[in-house]
Amino acid sequence: GAPLLLSVRAVLLSNDGAVVIGEDRSADLRFSQTRRDFVANISHELKTPIGAIGLLAEAAEAATDDPEAVKHFLKKLIAEADRLNELVSQIIALSRLQAADSSTDARTVVVADVIAAAVSRTREQAEAAGISVSSSVQPGLTLHGDAEQLETALTNLVQNAIAYSERGARVAVSGQETVGEVELRVSDTGIGISDADQKRIFERFYRVDADRSRASGGTGLGLSIVKHIASAHGGDVSVWSRPGQGSTFTLRLPVQSAAGDPADREEVPR
Numbered sequence: 001g002a003p004l005l006l007s008v009r010a011v012l013l014s015n016d017g018a019v020v021i022g023e024d025r026s027a028d029l030r031f032s033q034t035r036r037d038f039v040a041n042i043s044h045e046l047k048t049p050i051g052a053i054g055l056l057a058e059a060a061e062a063a064t065d066d067p068e069a070v071k072h073f074l075k076k077l078i079a080e081a082d083r084l085n086e087l088v089s090q091i092i093a094l095s096r097l098q099a100a101d102s103s104t105d106a107r108t109v110v111v112a113d114v115i116a117a118a119v120s121r122t123r124e125q126a127e128a129a130g131i132s133v134s135s136s137v138q139p140g141l142t143l144h145g146d147a148e149q150l151e152t153a154l155t156n157l158v159q160n161a162i163a164y165s166e167r168g169a170r171v172a173v174s175g176q177e178t179v180g181e182v183e184l185r186v187s188d189t190g191i192g193i194s195d196a197d198q199k200r201i202f203e204r205f206y207r208v209d210a211d212r213s214r215a216s217g218g219t220g221l222g223l224s225i226v227k228h229i230a231s232a233h234g235g236d237v238s239v240w241s242r243p244g245q246g247s248t249f250t251l252r253l254p255v256q257s258a259a260g261d262p263a264d265r266e267e268v269p270r
């Protein structure tokens, strides 16, 4: 995390983005370009809430003789500060995942616990949106992986399913085993995603509708985090969707992850 944040500061302080990659001399050019794009995107994404916070603070200052107006601006300012906080947390989460896939803390994970955690973490959001989340899981299902990361990935998918559905809709979460793999599936009957957008939604900061994403507290990083977590486990994430009908996201994870530590591998023989 730290080197990335230093790089961000360099970009923000200099006129020339190229300065950033000073520590990268040994890396290949493509990697540097990807990273430069990421840093440029981050700067852009951070500017939106920071700009809004500045404007709202000025509006509040100018409205001192109207306590109701001050309250209104401060409320919006707090919401923007929350957004900024969420964005920075997700940027840090993603940069950690990118920096060290090796830090995956692999153990035997009970799939039912991962699902229960994701459902519980999204309960408030679901209640506020009037959406019911149901779950089903094959009994006794386990896999080898990092429980915390898997909970994060599944939570992101459930958050999206809720955010991109209409009030009264249902979201279904399931876990089942196929040949040597665990499938975690999140289905919604929401707005759906066009074929063209399905190809891009796993990119960092890509959003089909930036206003809707922002309104639901989205950062555009959720799915790229899911993708990183899936590949750190030797698995993948895919989407099926039809506009107007809904979407199903499937996380496929090998039961026996490559990232495991030898001690744990003995416990769960292949």
Ligand code: ADP
Pocket: 156, 160, 161, 162, 164, 188, 190, 191, 192, 193, 201, 202, 205, 206, 207, 208, 209, 213, 214, 217, 218, 219, 220, 221, 222, 223, 224, 247
């Ligand atoms: P965000 O924070 O904007 O939700 P994500 O990376 O999680 O960012 O998702 C990227 C984009 O993919 C979203 O902005 C949205 O347009 C689309 N998307 C993700 N999940 C769904 C879903 N379940 N239904 C419809 N669109 C979705």
